[in-house]
Amino acid sequence: NGNATALACRDISVNYGVVAALADVSVDFAEGMIHAVVGQNGAGKTTFARVAAGIVHPDKGTVEIGGKPVPVGNVGRARSAGIEIVHQSFALPPSFTVAEAMEFGAEGRGALYSRRDLERRWTRHLDALGVRVKPRERIRDLPVETQQAVEIARALVTDAKVLILDEPTAVLSPSGIDNLFERLKVMQANGVTIILILHKIREVLSIADTVTVLRGGKLVEGPTLTTEIDAPRLAASIIGTT
Ligand code: ATP
Numbered sequence: 448n449g450n451a452t453a454l455a456c457r458d459i460s461v462n463y464g465v466v467a468a469l470a471d472v473s474v475d476f477a478e479g480m481i482h483a484v485v486g487q488n489g490a491g492k493t494t495f496a497r498v499a500a501g502i503v504h505p506d507k508g509t510v511e512i513g514g515k516p517v518p519v520g521n522v523g524r525a526r527s528a529g530i531e532i533v534h535q536s537f538a539l540p541p542s543f544t545v546a547e548a549m550e551f552g553a554e555g556r557g558a559l560y561s562r563r564d565l566e567r568r569w570t571r572h573l574d575a576l577g578v579r580v581k582p583r584e585r586i587r588d589l590p591v592e593t594q595q596a597v598e599i600a601r602a603l604v605t606d607a608k609v610l611i612l613d614e615p616t617a618v619l620s621p622s623g624i625d626n627l628f629e630r631l632k633v634m635q636a637n638g639v640t641i642i643l644i645l646h647k648i649r650e651v652l653s654i655a656d657t658v659t660v661l662r663g664g665k666l667v668e669g670p671t672l673t674t675e676i677d678a679p680r681l682a683a684s685i686i687g688t689t
Pocket of ligand 1: 463466467468486487488489490491492493494495
């Protein structure tokens with residue numbers, strides 16, 4: 448059902464001293480879509496993603512995943528509820544092997560998979576991402592695009608329902624971006640709701656079903672269907688000339 452809400456954030460505020468990183472942000476992301484969140488540097492995109500993933504405890508506001516309230520500021524509870532994040536600077540220790548990375552991914556959700564089951568799962572996700580690596584290879588020895596694929600597979604190994612990627616295109620070449628976008632569409636077809644933090648309008652309009660704009664910590668647009676907004680209007684909304 449495309450109308451169900453995968454992630455709902457209500458009245459989220461985050462203050463860092465006198466800086467309001469987020470001010471009363473409320474947004475509902477529909478299930479099964481690819482959603483983009485855009486804004487200029489400092490608009491609050493990363494803070495928003497981290498609140499949704501339970502990493503940042505907001506000063507105010509609530510989060511619901513799959514229609515159920517999730518206690519804020521609790522990564523374990525957020526992951527159990529089915530949300531995962533891949534950070535802009537990858538989070539897996541570079542000295543980890545691929546197998547260690549996947550065990551790390553499963554543990555956070557208290558999942559009890561046998562080693563064989565886990566390997567079957569991560570192999571399936573890495574295959575879907577078009578990547579072949581050996582379990583004993585170390586993260587630091589892999590090309591950056593493969594490292595990103597391992598991060599994504601790590602996030603999906605416990606069958607996350609909502610996947611947030613924070614500026615995933617920043618580390619990729621143009622062909623790497625095309626490849627990632629193709630893979631994300633396959634994930635979407637498999638039922639994963641995807642939230643992409645992006646900053647290029649062209650990328651937003653080429654991949655996302657909806658776009659949400661943050662400016663100065665406030666929600667100023669969205670989620671708006673990308674079929675209902677064009678590049679000039681989106682640019683104006685991001686910069687604040689609307
Ligand atoms: P970028 O594209 O540069 O990553 P962003 O849209 O993701 O920007 P955030 O990183 O969420 O924006 O930052 C929003 C605001 O909050 C900025 O003014 C930033 O300086 C501030 N901020 C973010 N994290 C912290 C922190 N840990 N301590 C103090 N201020 C912070």
